[in-house]
Amino acid sequence: MSREEEIRAGLFEHTLNGHAPEVKALTEEGLSLGMDPMDILFKALIPSLEEVGRRFEKGDFFVPEMLIAARAMQGALVILRPLIAETGAKPVGRYVIGTVKGDIHDIGKNLCVIMLEGAGFEVYDLGVNTPPEKFVAAVEEHKPDVVGFSAFLTTTMPMFKVNIEALTKAGLRDKVHIAVGGAPVTLEYAKHVGADSYAPDASMATRMAKEIVGDRSQSSTGAQALEQAVMKIDETLRKG
Ligand code: B1M
Numbered sequence: 001m002s003r004e005e006e007i008r009a010g011l012f013e014h015t016l017n018g019h020a021p022e023v024k025a026l027t028e029e030g031l032s033l034g035m036d037p038m039d040i041l042f043k044a045l046i047p048s049l050e051e052v053g054r055r056f057e058k059g060d061f062f063v064p065e066m067l068i069a070a071r072a073m074q075g076a077l078v079i080l081r082p083l084i085a086e087t088g089a090k091p092v093g094r095y096v097i098g099t100v101k102g103d104i105h106d107i108g109k110n111l112c113v114i115m116l117e118g119a120g121f122e123v124y125d126l127g128v129n130t131p132p133e134k135f136v137a138a139v140e141e142h143k144p145d146v147v148g149f150s151a152f153l154t155t156t157m158p159m160f161k162v163n164i165e166a167l168t169k170a171g172l173r174d175k176v177h178i179a180v181g182g183a184p185v186t187l188e189y190a191k192h193v194g195a196d197s198y199a200p201d202a203s204m205a206t207r208m209a210k211e212i213v214g215d216r217s218q219s220s221t222g223a224q225a226l227e228q229a230v231m232k233i234d235e236t237l238r239k240g
Contacts, residue, residue: 004035011044011076016051018068020075027076037083041111045073049107070107077110084114091122093213094144098126098135099182100159105152108182111202112148119206132159132166139172145213148205149195151182160185161193177212181205 001009007030014022023045030040052069055061095116099109106128116123124142126134139147147167151157160180167173180195190198197212199205 003033004030007033007035008040008044011040012048012051015045015048015069015072015076018065018072020068020072023072024075024079027079031079031083037080040076041080041084045076049073073107074110077107077114081114092120092210093122093146094124094142095121095146095148095209096124096126096135096138096142096144097148097150098130098138099128099150099152100156100163101129101131102159103151103153103156104128105150105182108152108202109150112150112181112205115202115206116209119210121206121209132163135163136166136170136172139167139176140170144176146177146179146209148179148181151180151185154184157182157184157189158193160190160195164194179205179208179212 007026010026011023011030014026027040031037049069052061052066056066097109097112097116099106109125109128113123113125124138124144126138135147135149138144149160149163151159164173164178167176167178177197178195179197179199180190180193181199181201185198187198197208199208
């Protein structure tokens with residue numbers, strides 16, 4: 001086994017067991033050896049979290065285990081984030097995003113933020129448990145091209161409709177593109193609640209956002225680098 005393979009395996013195991021210092025150390029070591037941040041993210045950290053979910057479903061893991069695994073992964077994300085987002089391109093558009101009210105999951109939403117920033121968007125991240133009023137205020141203030149709602153629980157998905165109604169009531173519905181996503185969300189559900197688009201993952205959400213703003217970044221060289229980065233993310237995701 002090469003050192004890179006050992007690092008991937010170690011990251012998987014230590015994330016699964018919530019060993020934050022080891023995850024941080026292995027992430028740093030992987031990067032110092034020239035490993036691709038996307039490789040670390042999609043071939044070690046995300047698969048580990050998927051395994052956490054499987055164990056939770058089977059009843060082998062409980063909420064504390066999920067929480068410490070998530071914290072361990074967040075520690076690695078802090079290191080990877082600037083590397084994924086660093087491109088120096090001018091903003092291609094504005095994007096307001098948040099996890100809906102009642103929902104405190106944020107890893108998937110944070111990945112969307114990282115990739116959107118990496119693609120050149122100015123992102124206003126409203127965090128988790130975001131009430132409809134906060135989305136309305138942010139749309140009023142920042143006038144984004146897109147507002148994105150993340151929901152990770154079947155019980156919080158109905159907040160999409162509540163948020164859309166709040167934007168309609170504030171006279172903002174037709175001024176912004178509404179995107180939705182999150183593990184339990186489907187295209188059918190997105191259509192049903194009246195959203196404009198749905199994306200199954202962060203790279204697709206980014207690609208769609210670029211289409212929405214008309215890819216104003218085409219002319220710059222920074223944009224080409226960004227496009228390659230997003231394509232690479234897509235490729236990595238599709239390979240699993
Ligand atoms: Co929770 N949890 N959790 N959890 N948790 C899930 C989501 C669950 C599927 C686990 C399971 O049963 N297998 C289950 C939901 C079941 C359901 O509703 N169908 C669940 C449950 C039940 C719960 C609690 C209710 C448990 C309890 O208390 N009894 C509770 C709810 C708390 C609340 O929110 N009110 C809870 C709590 C937690 C923790 C706090 C412990 C922790 C969250 C920590 C954190 O996020 N900071 C946690 C975790 C870690 C998980 C799992 C294990 C991992 C989630 C994750 O980060 N996935 C999860 C099981 C799983 O998913 N395998 C689970 C990785 C992430 C990269 O994927 O989130 O899908 P994902 O994000 C993707 C896409 O969805 C997409 O892009 C992202 C990146 O590609 N995407 C968008 C996201 N937002 C988008 C927006 C877009 C477009 C695409 O456009 C705007």
